[in-house]
Amino acid sequence: MGCFSAGYGRGLLAAVLLLQAVGAWAHAPGLSSLDVAVNLARLDVRVTFALQDIEAFAPMDSDLDAEVSDSEREAAKPGIARLLAGQLRISVDGADSAPSEPGQVSFDGQNNAHVELKYPAVPERQLLVQSKFLAQLPEGHQQYLTVRDAGGKALAEKMLTKQDDRLSVPVAAPADGRPAASxxxxxxxxxxxxxxxxxxxxxxxxxxxxxxxxxxxxxGFWPALKIITFFTLAHSLTLALAGLNWVDLPSSFVEPFIAATIIYVGVENLIRGEHPKGRHWLTFGFGLIHGFGFAGVLREMDISSGDTGILLPLVSFNLGIECGQIAVAAIVLPMIWWLNNQVETAERFLKICSIAVSLMGAYWLLERTVL
Structure with missing residues (x-):
């Protein structure tokens, strides 16, 4: 019994330390968006960043009380506008252009800052867009750039990174009549x-x-396939609803609720053991909430606009999630099945994992609420 307890304790401690080590990375790297509209007489540019990505460069907490008031947010708007305007290069037909007026800044309920800039020049041959601010952001930050014509049709799209922060768009149409950039x-x-x-x-x-x-x-295979299928159906449904702006839940609710689902499943594993009934329906119900969490990525990039431009990113993003999910399951499921089918390890494995899962979920819940 003493050896069992010691092994149990060491296994639990190792699992908790491992989960805490990865806890700081519970979200994807920073995301932002840059939208350039080529109108008849000017360029309209809209830049969107999460506030946490820019607050180190344009501080808002002026009285250093660890709280940002509405008045402090308003006072920070000119600094945010100057910061992003100064870090954006717009070159029209080989000549750099500057905004014709100070940028207009607005905030949304998802802790994003939107900056709207107007440039007086219109390209006749070439448009170059460079987001120099990416060089100052952490490795892995991605910015989705879209260049549109006056009718809203996308001329060019690109995911910018620190290593590749620019896009050159030829404006003139070639002999076949199709815009080269498209x-x-x-x-x-x-x-x-x-x-x-x-x-x-x-x-x-x-x-x-x-x-x-x-x-x-x-x-075995079939119970696992059932769970994965129900999770996929659920989060694909709410990802689509949120991506198309048909249903919207604030991240202040979604993120803590996701942590609560983790706690619940861990505790249920401890109480109900190896064969809990209705696990696939539980998966579907909680998977709906996780879909809203996935949709937060598209919202951070400011492309969840409901127009036809969202459909391709929505489908391909979801396919990427499914492929990554299947790859992870293919690696870990054989190990889970082997442990569960060993009489001497099955019960201890489930208890150690479930306790560690519940503790990690509790950590995230506190982090996303109290902390």
Missing amino acids: RHTEFDTFGDFFKLGIEHILTGYDHLLFLLALLAVTH
Whole structure:
């Protein structure tokens, strides 16, 4: 009994330390968006960043009381506008252009800052857009750039990074009459968001922990497939609803609720043991909430606008999530099944994992509410 307790304690401690080590990375790297509209007489530019990505460069807490009041947010707007305008390069036909007036800043309910800038020049041959601010942000930050014509049609789209922070758009149409910038745009956009979906699920440890806690009670292929299928159907549904702006839940509710789902599944594993009934329906219900969490990525990039431009990113992003999810499941499920089918390890494995999962969920819940 003493050896069992010692082994049990060491296993639990190792699991908790491992989960705490990855807890700081429960979300994808920073995301932002840059939208350039080529109108008849000017360029209209809209830049969107999460406040936490820019507050180190444009501080808002002027009295240093660890709280940002409405008046402090308003006072910070000119500084935010100057910061982002100064870090954005717009070159029209080879000549750099400057905004014709100070940028207009607004905030939304998702803790994003939107800056609208107007440039007086209109390209006749070439438009170059460079987001120099990416060089100052942490490694892994991605910015979705869209260049549109006066009618709102996308001329070019690209995912910018610190290593590749610019896009050159030829404006003149070639002999075949098709705008040169629009060629292969759909394929490139699909690839960008497919990759983003894979990255998000692989770095979204809260979503993965929830799924693995659900799968920890399985002993074979079909029960696991049922759980994965119900999770996929649920989060795909709410991801689509949120991405199309048909249903919207604030992140202040979604993120703590996701942590609560992790706690619940961990505790249920402890109480109900290896064969809890209705696990697939529980998966579906909680999977709906996780879908809103996935949609937060598209919202951070300010592309959840409900127009036709959202459909391709939405589909490819979701496919990326599914592929990443399947890859992770394919790696861990054989180990779960092997442990669950060993009489001497099955009960201890489930208890250690479930306690660690519940503790990690509690940590995230506190982090997203009290802390």
